[in-house]
Amino acid sequence: MEFLSQPHPMKMDGDIAVNWNSFKDNFETYALATGCANKEKAVCAAAFLHCMGQEARDVLKTLEVSTEDKKDKEKIIRKLDAYFIPQRNKTVERHKFNSRIQIMGELFDSFLADLRKLVVNCDYGNLKDDLIADRIVCGIVDNRVKDRLLRETDLTLKTAIEICKAAELTEVHIKNLEENSTQVGEIKKIHQSSRNSSSDTNTRGKNNNKNDNRKQGSRSTGGWKQNKEEKTCKRCGYKHEKKCPAYGQICKKCEKPNHFARCCRSNDKSIHGIEQKVDEDNKEKDDGNEVVLYSLTRNSLTGNDWYQELYLININKTIKFKLDTGAHINVIPEYMFKMFKIDQYLEDCKFIVKNYGGATLKVKGSCILTVELNSKRYKIKFIVIETNNKTEPLLGIATKSFNTDIKQYFIEHYCKTIAGM
Structure with missing residues (x-):
């Protein structure tokens, strides 16, 4: 196992105590795998000093360690423990x-x-x-x-x-069952739509002559008289003759029954819409000036939201993000940014975040984070916003931060669910 690469030198910025303990653990694994732990003390100590890096060795020089003590790894560790690890409160x-x-x-x-x-x-x-x-x-x-x-x-x-x-696990299982039932319902709608289209095609030719006669008569009276039209439903936003498809459904905005979120009239205080000011230097430039998102708060009644787990390299944690297939930005709430101590400098950005009520929410900045998905790593831009602790992180699949590989992954895993909307 001599061919194994040595551990990275100790980082001298950020949380020094955490960095020191992390380096020690990495070296112990390396020494055991390569057989260095079984060699003479002086050899093992020399390997330890070599792997820790120049900055850590410079710190050791200030601690007045004797030449003999430098040949014993355990004595070196005790000296540096006292320096790097402060007394805990x-x-x-x-x-x-x-x-x-x-x-x-x-x-x-x-x-x-x-x-x-x-x-x-x-x-x-x-x-x-x-x-x-x-x-x-x-x-x-x-x-x-x-x-x-x-x-x-x-x-x-x-x-x-x-x-x-x-x-x-039960929540995941229920979500999968709901997705399957939605797919079945969508297939039925497609078949019904195809039958209606064929019947409309057969009857359209028979009614052409009648419609032409009516139009001629309308012209002579000084205007066009149109046939009776179906009105747009105020509950679902579509035109229909029979039962409204929104009947029995729960609104994702106000969580009240019998209407869709697109037709909801309530004044929701959660985050729903994002308006973007775009200039020529903005890397995330879009054709439009407005991006529409679903609420970033959890839908506790229906649970019909889509989520994707991403491993964040910067904080060594796996986070579950809500997916928005049409959004052009990715969002991390400020409270989560602080909770996980994400060690990233926030840059200024050109976004203005608003909710459906028109209230503007404070944008703290943007940052680039490294995430891992399907054994591959990607650098993704996130917008950090100031909001309450019920807000969930969001992935906008349409954002240009995603490359072709990661977009294709979401398409393959969620296209059936999206078709059932």
Whole structure:
């Protein structure tokens, strides 16, 4: 295993303590895989010093380590531990742990892993598992799951994890069933439409003469008299003779029954529309000046939203994004940007974010994040907006940040669902 590439040098910016612990773990794995751990202490220490990088070696020189101590890896680590890892404030660490809640769109496994990491520095002892279970109950975003957890008289961490994971899997299963039923309904509509078209074609020729006579008579009276037309339905936005297709459906905007979101008249305060000011230097330039999105808040009644999990390289986490097939931007709420400590500088951008009520929401800036999808990595531009903690991150599939590969992936996985809208 000598051919393995050595670990990257230690990063000297950002969270130094985290970087130092990460480098130590990477080196231990490398030393074990290459057999370096079984060699003489001086050889292993020299390999450690070589891999840590010049900046870390310069720090070591200031710590007055003797020549003999530099031949012992463990003594080098103890010296640098004292320098890189500050004394932990137990009160602050417990505050971080007890303030952690699940972010809208965050997977439960990611939420649990972060709780396990935060509790390490809290010094809770044997109470650690019980307090993690309590934090799950307080911080879980799904109220139905929270009610289920509260009904347990003797809740353990194992039981809490099983309930939350089962609920997450059930939600995915229900979504797949709804997509299948939507596809079946769409096929029926297509067949019905084709039959209606053929019957209309047969009767159109018979009625041409009658229509011509009526038009001639209308001209002589000083105007065109049109036949009786079907009016556009105020509940669904379409013309129809029989039962309205919106009857029995739940509006995705106001969550009230018997109308579609396109015809909703309520004054929703969640984010629905985005207007973009475009100049010639804007890389995300579009032909139009307005981009329309679905609400960024979760539809708790129907659950008919589409989501895609993306692994964010910058924060080493998997996040669930809501998909909008027509949007030309990608959105990350500011609270999520701060919660995950995304180490990216925010640049100025030209977007103005508005809701259906016309209120303008504050845009904090934009950033480029590296994501992984289907074992490939992509750099995607995100807009950071200031909003409430119920807002979900959004992927606009029509944005130019997506290249051909990632657009094709979404087309192959969601085109059937989109056709059933």
